[in-house]
Amino acid sequence: MPTLEFRVNGRDHRVEVEIDSTLLEVLRDKLRITGPKAGCNTGDCGACSVLLDGILVRACITNALSVQGGEVITVEGLARSGKLHPLQKAFHEHYGSQCGFCTPGMLLAAKALLDQNPTPTVEEVKEAISGNLCRCTGYVKIIDSIMAASKEMSKREAG
Amino acid sequence: MQRTVVGQRKKRYDGLAHVTGETRFVDDVFIPGTLTVKVLRSQVVKGNIRRLDTSAAASLPGVEGIVTHKDVPNNAFGLVPDQPVLAETIRYRGQPIAAVAAHDERAALKAIDQIKVEVDEEEPVFDPQEAMKPGAPKVRPEGNCYMYGEHPCRKVVFGDVEAGFKEADHIIEGEFRTNPVEHAPMETQVSLAVPEGKGRLTIYTVSQSLLFHHGLLTGILKMDKDDLRIAGLAEKALHDWKDDVHVAFRSGTVGGSFGAKNDIHADHVTALLALKTGQPVKWRWTREEETLYSTHRGGWHIRIRDGVKRDGRIVARQVTSIRDAGAYSALNTYVVDKHCFMVSGPYSIPNVYVEGYCVYTNKTPSSSMRGFGVFPATFACEMQMNKIAAQLKIDPWELRLINAYREGDQTPTRRVLDSVYLIETLQACAEKAGVKLPDRLASMTSEKREGAA
Numbered sequence: 235m236p237t238l239e240f241r242v243n244g245r246d247h248r249v250e251v252e253i254d255s256t257l258l259e260v261l262r263d264k265l266r267i268t269g270p271k272a273g274c275n276t277g278d279c280g281a282c283s284v285l286l287d288g289i290l291v292r293a294c295i296t297n298a299l300s301v302q303g304g305e306v307i308t309v310e311g312l313a314r315s316g317k318l319h320p321l322q323k324a325f326h327e328h329y330g331s332q333c334g335f336c337t338p339g340m341l342l343a344a345k346a347l348l349d350q351n352p353t354p355t356v357e358e359v360k361e362a363i364s365g366n367l368c369r370c371t372g373y374v375k376i377i378d379s380i381m382a383a384s385k386e387m388s389k390r391e392a393g
Numbered sequence: 394m395q396r397t398v399v400g401q402r403k404k405r406y407d408g409l410a411h412v413t414g415e416t417r418f419v420d421d422v423f424i425p426g427t428l429t430v431k432v433l434r435s436q437v438v439k440g441n442i443r444r445l446d447t448s449a450a451a452s453l454p455g456v457e458g459i460v461t462h463k464d465v466p467n468n469a470f471g472l473v474p475d476q477p478v479l480a481e482t483i484r485y486r487g488q489p490i491a492a493v494a495a496h497d498e499r500a501a502l503k504a505i506d507q508i509k510v511e512v513d514e515e516e517p518v519f520d521p522q523e524a525m526k527p528g529a530p531k532v533r534p535e536g537n538c539y540m541y542g543e544h545p546c547r548k549v550v551f552g553d554v555e556a557g558f559k560e561a562d563h564i565i566e567g568e569f570r571t572n573p574v575e576h577a578p579m580e581t582q583v584s585l586a587v588p589e590g591k592g593r594l595t596i597y598t599v600s601q602s603l604l605f606h607h608g609l610l611t612g613i614l615k616m617d618k619d620d621l622r623i624a625g626l627a628e629k630a631l632h633d634w635k636d637d638v639h640v641a642f643r644s645g646t647v648g649g650s651f652g653a654k655n656d657i658h659a660d661h662v663t664a665l666l667a668l669k670t671g672q673p674v675k676w677r678w679t680r681e682e683e684t685l686y687s688t689h690r691g692g693w694h695i696r697i698r699d700g701v702k703r704d705g706r707i708v709a710r711q712v713t714s715i716r717d718a719g720a721y722s723a724l725n726t727y728v729v730d731k732h733c734f735m736v737s738g739p740y741s742i743p744n745v746y747v748e749g750y751c752v753y754t755n756k757t758p759s760s761s762m763r764g765f766g767v768f769p770a771t772f773a774c775e776m777q778m779n780k781i782a783a784q785l786k787i788d789p790w791e792l793r794l795i796n797a798y799r800e801g802d803q804t805p806t807r808r809v810l811d812s813v814y815l816i817e818t819l820q821a822c823a824e825k826a827g828v829k830l831p832d833r834l835a836s837m838t839s840e841k842r843e844g845a846a
Contacts, residue, residue, distance in 0.1 A: 273581070308414065333647060334418075336579050
């Protein structure tokens with residue numbers, strides 16, 4: 235079995251994987267990092283979204299070995315030294331999460347946006363999360379949360 | 394007075410765990426040595442299994458156990474116990490026939506391919522209106538309409554609808570159809586069954602009806618209720634129930650449901666395989682399975698006939714509703730009940746006659762979804778109100794206001810209403826919508842109707 239070496243949330247991992255294993259299978263089944271969810275396993279729902287070297291990818295359709303040497307961030311890696319990321323805080327305070335199943339992927343999609351574009355318009359937020367399905371909220375509260383986080387982060391930047 | 398709840402915005406008690414990824418869903422529970430499940434589903438729509446041979450599949454490497462209808466202690470479950478866990482008689486395409494527990498998904502899929510099944514096919518029926526005709530192919534031996542006592546439909550009879558029609562100035566008819574809808578929760582059906590020794594079992598479930606399903610599962614498994622523990626909803630929410638039910642609950646949560654997890658889809662199969670193999674068994678449905686074979690909101694065909702006075706007062710309503718239940722009752726009988734109770738809308742109609750048919754067809758069973766049949770009832774009722782308003786050239790707001798329930802009105806199911814504020818609610822909606830109601834409507838209240846008893 236080939237060996238995969240990569241970094242997840244700041245920690246190095248070395249695991250044996252099948253050649254057709256997906257990144258999602260490795261994260262969940264081998265490393266027990268369960269934030270990314272298997273909602274469809276066909277790359278359609280976005281519940282498995284993670285950042286790979288800063289780029290938003292769907293772990294369920296990413297071949298594990300293609301991540302060789304890469305750096306992955308999942309929802310578990312968002313908080314820093316016990317402090318919530320502004321997006322996490324905003325999703326909690328603005329009701330951006332209901333059942334919670336899409337939330338880990340949604341947060342990563344939002345982070346990918348704000349890392350590139352710290353002050354997006356509502357239209358840009360909609361575009362950025364267009365690959366992430368939520369069945370509970372109707373998206374309004376999610377968009378509110380991302381806009382609130384953007385505002386909070388700009389304020390900190392300015393301060 | 395200081396209010397601590399009303400008017401306060403409260404954070405979700407589980408919200409922080411959701412945003413940190415700590416919330417543990419059933420699929421996030423890992424027990425060492427857990428086997429993976431795949432199920433053989435019927436490719437045939439209707440028929441009887443002539444031959445079912447699992448021997449070749451059972452001898453494949455990695456396969457730990459296979460179950461068929463022969464392995465189910467009590468192979469009929471449901472509110473109306475008419476549905477088999479694993480079928481001998483096929484009534485819809487996709488119906489589970491056999492289930493395999495194997496070391497991994499690959500081995501389980503290979504085993505599914507090796508199960509030999511031969512079915513004597515029969516002619517199916519798909520359209521509920523066709524299924525209701527005499528001589529139609531029978532979905533079920535006892536007939537294609539669920540029997541509510543002696544009647545092939547749920548009836549609601551209030552006043553005298555024929556007398557109401559005679560009194561009316563206009564007869565206005567409407568016909569409405571709704572399509573089936575899939576709930577599409579982000580989390581598909583998942584079940585993890587763990588043997589605890591001495592015939593005891595824990596099931597980690599996505600059920601939204603924990604206690605109902607606990608009863609159904611012990612019935613299927615012919616198991617003492619104390620021997621089955623189901624872990625589902627958060628412990629906090631069920632704390633007060635614990636002492637009453639002799640069932641222990643553990644934490645866990647549901648990744649969206651919308652009525653899709655009111656019926657058992659996976660827990661019975663994992664339980665059978667866990668008991669047979671003595672090992673933990675997990676089954677996570679694919680999105681394809683969820684979309685095609687989980688329950689859904691069934692389609693409706695609704696006909697409304699209203700007798701209306703010149704001024705817009707509805708004096709008689711006759712409704713015939715047909716629900717496409719698919720192959721099994723699931724929660725459809727209750728769905729039809731609720732539909733019939735609500736289809737006259739929030740309107741005071743003195744003469745009402747409703748017939749609601751729960752009709753079996755050779756399709757995936759439908760069941761509950763958000764409102765149990767009330768949603769299509771409201772859709773049809775409100776479309777009909779618009780139709781009446783258009784035909785009589787009455788403002789749609791006025792039509793609703795003059796027919797609205799008021800204090801002391803009686804529903805067709807004989808409930809005398811109190812604390813009625815429909816008129817005030819409509820007035821508030823008009824204001825929000827920027828609609829200026831004329832004084833005679835703006836000054837209406839929900840006080841007792843003049844001349845009412």
